[in-house]
Amino acid sequence: MVPWPQLLPCATVSVLYCSANMPGFATSFTVAVALCAQTAAAAVHPFSVQQYEKKVQREMWWSDRFGTSDSATLGIGPMPRYITQFQDHFDGSNTNTWKQAYYVNDTYYSKSPDAPIFICVGGEGPPLDGSVVVSSPHCNNAVEWLKETGALMFALEHRFYGCHNLSACPVSTPTNANLRFLSSRQALGDLAEFHAQMVTAYGLKPTNKWVSFGGSYPGMLAGWFRLKFPNLIHASVASSAPVRAQLNMVGYNDVTAEAYAVADNGVGGSPACKAAIADGHAQIGTMFKTDAGRQTLATLFGHTADWYANTDNQGQFAGNGVAQFPAQSNDPTCTRAGCNIQKICEVMTNTSLGDNVHRLAQLVKVQRIWTKPKHELTNDDIAIGDYWGYQTCTEFAFYQTCDVGSQCFYTQGYVTLASMDSFCETQFKITQDTISRNVDYTNQYYGGDQPAGSCVLYPNGEVDPWHANSVLKSPSAGIPVLMVPGASHHAWTHPSSPSDQASVVQARQTIRSYVRQFLNQSCEQPTI
Numbered sequence: 001m002v003p004w005p006q007l008l009p010c011a012t013v014s015v016l017y018c019s020a021n022m023p024g025f026a027t028s029f030t031v032a033v034a035l036c037a038q039t040a041a042a043a044v045h046p047f048s049v050q051q052y053e054k055k056v057q058r059e060m061w062w063s064d065r066f067g068t069s070d071s072a073t074l075g076i077g078p079m080p081r082y083i084t085q086f087q088d089h090f091d092g093s094n095t096n097t098w099k100q101a102y103y104v105n106d107t108y109y110s111k112s113p114d115a116p117i118f119i120c121v122g123g124e125g126p127p128l129d130g131s132v133v134v135s136s137p138h139c140n141n142a143v144e145w146l147k148e149t150g151a152l153m154f155a156l157e158h159r160f161y162g163c164h165n166l167s168a169c170p171v172s173t174p175t176n177a178n179l180r181f182l183s184s185r186q187a188l189g190d191l192a193e194f195h196a197q198m199v200t201a202y203g204l205k206p207t208n209k210w211v212s213f214g215g216s217y218p219g220m221l222a223g224w225f226r227l228k229f230p231n232l233i234h235a236s237v238a239s240s241a242p243v244r245a246q247l248n249m250v251g252y253n254d255v256t257a258e259a260y261a262v263a264d265n266g267v268g269g270s271p272a273c274k275a276a277i278a279d280g281h282a283q284i285g286t287m288f289k290t291d292a293g294r295q296t297l298a299t300l301f302g303h304t305a306d307w308y309a310n311t312d313n314q315g316q317f318a319g320n321g322v323a324q325f326p327a328q329s330n331d332p333t334c335t336r337a338g339c340n341i342q343k344i345c346e347v348m349t350n351t352s353l354g355d356n357v358h359r360l361a362q363l364v365k366v367q368r369i370w371t372k373p374k375h376e377l378t379n380d381d382i383a384i385g386d387y388w389g390y391q392t393c394t395e396f397a398f399y400q401t402c403d404v405g406s407q408c409f410y411t412q413g414y415v416t417l418a419s420m421d422s423f424c425e426t427q428f429k430i431t432q433d434t435i436s437r438n439v440d441y442t443n444q445y446y447g448g449d450q451p452a453g454s455c456v457l458y459p460n461g462e463v464d465p466w467h468a469n470s471v472l473k474s475p476s477a478g479i480p481v482l483m484v485p486g487a488s489h490h491a492w493t494h495p496s497s498p499s500d501q502a503s504v505v506q507a508r509q510t511i512r513s514y515v516r517q518f519l520n521q522s523c524e525q526p527t528i
Contacts, residue, residue, distance in 0.1 A: 078134075080101040087181055090189070100156065102157065103133045118142040119154045139493055141511055226455065246439065256327040258407070259330065315415065316374070322373070333499040339370070457518075459510075462485050484506075
């Protein structure tokens with residue numbers, strides 16, 4: 001692929017846009033090795049650390065279940081098909097087109113005029129592959145319902161996030177200037193055009209009711225597809241969808257901390273565990289201030305005492321937590337040391353290990369078996385090949401801070417709003433004031449967490465930090481909500497397993513009941 005030499009300063013190119021052939025990105029952006037090599041010593045941006053952490057946890061989920069962190073290597077599911085899309089749905093004078101990938105599962109399609117049509121909405125994650133309509137974390141609650149319903153299932157890749165394949169990219173050479181074609185509104189335009197083409201291709205009738213599914217950002221899009229195009233989409237399941245954009249998303253780390261106090265439904269946390277993690281990070285903040293404290297940190301965690309005197313290093317070490325603390329991706333069934341809330345809490349409540357700082361050090365030690373400690377990361381380690389950073393600047397923000405006085409249980413005061421959103425101005429010339437206005441408009445356009453409409457279900461997981469910005473209270477009778485006790489980020493959309501939490505099993509049944517109800521009613525509404 002053509003590199004982006006004109007796009008960003010060298011240090012930030014590797015952070016967000018180049019690929020080091022990391023697992024989970026089977027084919028991704030590759031910028032010249034010499035360019036990436038220059039970034040190794042640069043400071044690691046906290047936004048990138050957070051993205052890396054979620055990526056590692058996602059890959060661990062895949063690896064534990066399937067023996068690989070890359071679903072494409074499983075070789076399951078159909079090959080991609082392609083439709084012709086407009087580059088810009090809002091400019092009729094722009095006649096440029098591109099090929100967008102989609103996948104089909106028609107194994108159980110009854111071809112009857114009342115067979116439902118399920119569409120799995122793609123998003124910002126790794127590129128979709130054939131597993132998305134057969135067995136994947138994206139929309140498997142829909143996949144597993146195909147036989148019973150006789151439904152036809154589609155999955156559509158999100159524009160730009162399929163640019164690993166330039167023949168399926170809206171632009172021939174990604175640059176800052178043509179990232180203007182990347183937005184949720186353009187993605188909804190893609191979905192509407194896809195709907196029109198599939199109706200023609202399959203001879204679908206108005207009685208073939210469409211239901212959109214998705215989790216996380218795709219969950220946001222799935223819900224908005226119904227709300228913005230009620231003439232096309234009959235109903236939606238918008239799983240773990242943080243539909244309220246927010247500049248300073250303090251709730252993310254607040255909910256993460258609360259997750260470590262959840263004991264039931266196989267989570268295995270406790271108030272004592274949550275308090276121990278918070279106290280350990282608070283002690284570290286105090287230890288940064290003295291020679292003796294910095295020497296103790298060097299002894300326990302590595303580096304030199306002088307390294308801990310540097311403010312940037314302090315933030316990288318403890319601002320996002322000294323270890324991995326999964327909540328969004330908490331997996332009660334994982335077997336690796338320190339891989340979930342229960343196993344972390346076993347360490348953090350073990351008084352034989354010493355005080356809470358010593359327990360944190362032990363946690364870092366046991367996790368080192370499967371992940372590199374965050375304080376040892378370089379920009380080369382966290383080169384992530386996606387465009388999500390741009391969309392946070394232009395639409396959603398979602399900057400997950402750890403402010404002083406918040407409930408965040410990391411060392412507070414390092415991961416601030418200024419530190420999180422600074423890359424927007426550096427890379428895209430988008431100031432914080434502009435980001436704020438973008439966020440306000442997004443909420444005005446979509447309705448935030450008070451959407452108007454009908455036949456949209458918003459399920460969320462109790463320990464998923466993204467639920468802080470989702471729809472938690474039903475705004476009307478037509479828009480129900482579901483909180484899944486003990487569940488992580490759209491855990492119910494993953495393939496069913498005998499080891500699933502009982503609450504997740506029940507959630508799948510509840511979701512089916514709601515969708516069945518939606519399919520049996522008119523769902524008429526005005527467009528918002």
